[in-house]
Amino acid sequence: MSEPYHLSRRDFLKLAAAAAAGLGGTALACRKSAQPLTLPEGSLTRVPLPVETQAAGVFQPGTMADIVLTDGNVMTVDALDSTRQAVAIAGDKILATGASEEMLALAAPGAQQIDLAGRTVTPGLIDTHIHFRGYGLTTTYYTAFNPPEVVDIPGLQAMLAEVLRTKQPGEWLMGYYTALGDKPIPTKEDLDPVSPDNPVFIMHIGGHWGTANSAALKIADVTGKTPSPQGGIIEKKDGDPTGVFYNHRAMDVLRKYAPPITDQLIRESIIQTQQLLARCGLTCFHDNNVRGLEAMQAYQEMSLDGSLYLRNNLYLTLEWPADLDLLDQVQFIQNDLTRFAGYKFLIDGQGPTAYTNQPHNGSEWRLPTWDPQMFKEVVKSLHNTGLQICVHCIGDAASDLVLEAYEEAQNANPRSDPRHRLEHAVLTSSGATRKMKDLGVVPSTQPAFIYLFGDGWKALFGEERMDRIMVTREWLEAGLHLTIGSDAPSTPFFNPQASLAGAQNRLSFKQTPIGADQVLSFNEALRAHTIEGAYAAHQENVLGSLEAGKFADLVVWNQDPSRQSLRDLTLTQSVDLTMVGGKIVHQA
Numbered sequence: 316m317s318e319p320y321h322l323s324r325r326d327f328l329k330l331a332a333a334a335a336a337g338l339g340g341t342a343l344a345c346r347k348s349a350q351p352l353t354l355p356e357g358s359l360t361r362v363p364l365p366v367e368t369q370a371a372g373v374f375q376p377g378t379m380a381d382i383v384l385t386d387g388n389v390m391t392v393d394a395l396d397s398t399r400q401a402v403a404i405a406g407d408k409i410l411a412t413g414a415s416e417e418m419l420a421l422a423a424p425g426a427q428q429i430d431l432a433g434r435t436v437t438p439g440l441i442d443t444h445i446h447f448r449g450y451g452l453t454t455t456y457y458t459a460f461n462p463p464e465v466v467d468i469p470g471l472q473a474m475l476a477e478v479l480r481t482k483q484p485g486e487w488l489m490g491y492y493t494a495l496g497d498k499p500i501p502t503k504e505d506l507d508p509v510s511p512d513n514p515v516f517i518m519h520i521g522g523h524w525g526t527a528n529s530a531a532l533k534i535a536d537v538t539g540k541t542p543s544p545q546g547g548i549i550e551k552k553d554g555d556p557t558g559v560f561y562n563h564r565a566m567d568v569l570r571k572y573a574p575p576i577t578d579q580l581i582r583e584s585i586i587q588t589q590q591l592l593a594r595c596g597l598t599c600f601h602d603n604n605v606r607g608l609e610a611m612q613a614y615q616e617m618s619l620d621g622s623l624y625l626r627n628n629l630y631l632t633l634e635w636p637a638d639l640d641l642l643d644q645v646q647f648i649q650n651d652l653t654r655f656a657g658y659k660f661l662i663d664g665q666g667p668t669a670y671t672n673q674p675h676n677g678s679e680w681r682l683p684t685w686d687p688q689m690f691k692e693v694v695k696s697l698h699n700t701g702l703q704i705c706v707h708c709i710g711d712a713a714s715d716l717v718l719e720a721y722e723e724a725q726n727a728n729p730r731s732d733p734r735h736r737l738e739h740a741v742l743t744s745s746g747a748t749r750k751m752k753d754l755g756v757v758p759s760t761q762p763a764f765i766y767l768f769g770d771g772w773k774a775l776f777g778e779e780r781m782d783r784i785m786v787t788r789e790w791l792e793a794g795l796h797l798t799i800g801s802d803a804p805s806t807p808f809f810n811p812q813a814s815l816a817g818a819q820n821r822l823s824f825k826q827t828p829i830g831a832d833q834v835l836s837f838n839e840a841l842r843a844h845t846i847e848g849a850y851a852a853h854q855e856n857v858l859g860s861l862e863a864g865k866f867a868d869l870v871v872w873n874q875d876p877s878r879q880s881l882r883d884l885t886l887t888q889s890v891d892l893t894m895v896g897g898k899i900v901h902q903a
């Protein structure tokens with residue numbers, strides 16, 4: 316097991332700045348390898364393919380390799396976690412793995428040889444929970460009020476005043492912040508003095524609450540008489556709105572008046588995120604928050620026209636019952652690159668509005684965002700479409716309710732392997748793991764949360780519930796298919812390396828171990844970010860490990876990630892090359 320690590324405040328600010336900057340000047344160090352990878356035009360001898368290396372039904376007899384990666388440390392992530400020296404690729408698939416000479420013997424004339432010079436190769440990383448488009452929007456649509464410029468309310472006010480000087484009166488400002496010190500959630504009184512002439516809405520980076528100023532409240536006609544929607548809170552004090560909105564249901568009441576997120580913005584956002592994450596070795600993502608038909612169409616069109624080259628599984632967010640009408644208009648595209656994979660719900664908020672079985676110290680602990688009965692009915696009908704269902708659950712009552720809904724849907728219409736999912740599963744009850752196993756439910760969690768939110772959870776839920784936080788080892792021991800991801804931009808840790816490190820670390824920002832007995836080994840974390848990520852979308856037969864017949868999605872690292880310190884793993888750019896379906900999509 317790797318040693319625990321601590322990111323200093325400076326490291327964290329660096330990472331936050333990198334996240335905020337996106338491609339425009341990332342602060343992640345680009346570590347150059349001693350020797351750059353070269354792709355010489357080889358003239359290798361043609362030899363017949365040994366029968367045993369052919370994947371049945373995939374390759375024609377005699378198929379030769381176009382690309383051979385040799386002399387490396389290839390972590391295949393097969394069932395035995397085998398390592399090999401070399402990989403042979405034919406077209407978009409892996410022809411074989413084995414010793415360098417054996418793989419060179421499979422090369423077609425003119426094949427490319429990539430001399431790995433001892434470098435480590437792993438399967439391409441799969442982020443099973445990321446808001447891919449949303450990540451891009453943090454630079455294309457929102458203004459960031461982040462550390463180091465903004466760490467408290469006065470800093471927020473100063474920067475807000477400065478940004479608004481560039482706007483016309485009446486022009487909207489949409490922003491987000493990461494941390495504001497002693498007053499973590501601003502109210503309209505904090506925004507109004509510096510924004511008399513512009514509507515402003517500033518969300519927390521986690522995306523589950525936000526604050527409007529008086530000008531925005533006026534445009535949206537939100538007054539002391541405006542009721543909170545089901546599953547959301549429009550906060551009021553002495554009968555007057557404070558400007559704070561909890562949960563998407565409430566924020567949508569205001570956001571529908573904000574400037575629209577145009578098609579062009581969506582596309583730009585997706586392209587930016589793609590470039591950033593290809594550099595980190597990501598080859599496949601699951602967008603767990605495809606909000607709106609426009610976003611779904613953009614992904615599908617971009618996959619079909621070639622501008623999106625990372626594999627993607629798309630889960631359409633159903634925020635309101637009326638969103639069900641969208642289903643009639645969705646194209647159910649499912650090909651090698653892009654798949655309409657299923658549906659996403661949120662059943663509670665985050666932190667202060669986690670739905671729990673016992674009271675907590677936040678704003679509201681009994682607030683499922685859907686009426687439980689209606690939720691179960693909707694789950695039942697979506698289960699019957701044959702696709703997957705993913706539900707955001709933070710509190711233990713949230714996951715209990717979701718598991719109940721899955722169970723009822725499965726009892727009413729038994730499907731052989733629905734693989735419904737729990738997203739985050741931060742706090743789960745002790746009976747939940749057994750039920751997940753019985754129902755074949757996949758836990759999809761985000762270990763980097765522990766560093767950012769671990770101290771907050773302790774304050775929110777209390778010490779005695781800390782041993783039920785993100786029980787990754789318990790899930791593995793129960794035989795669940797655990798998968799991990801980033802949930803970016805809900806945290807600045809957009810890179811998969813931070814999730815790999817977080818799963819092995821489990822220390823909070825204040826260095827408090829959160830469930831020390833739940834840490835994963837490097838190999839377990841890597842499996843959760845590769846083969847189990849593939850499993851989480853029914854793709855383990857074609858993705859997630861380096862085995863003959865699977866897609867040639869892989870990463871060449873400039874150092875062995877299993878031997879890096881967790882701090883270095885999190886903070887350094889350690890990917891030399893990323894390949895999707897035999898095509899290089901990033902090279903350092």
Ligand SMILES: [Zn+2]
Nearest residue numbers: 603604802805
């Ligand atoms: Zn999310």
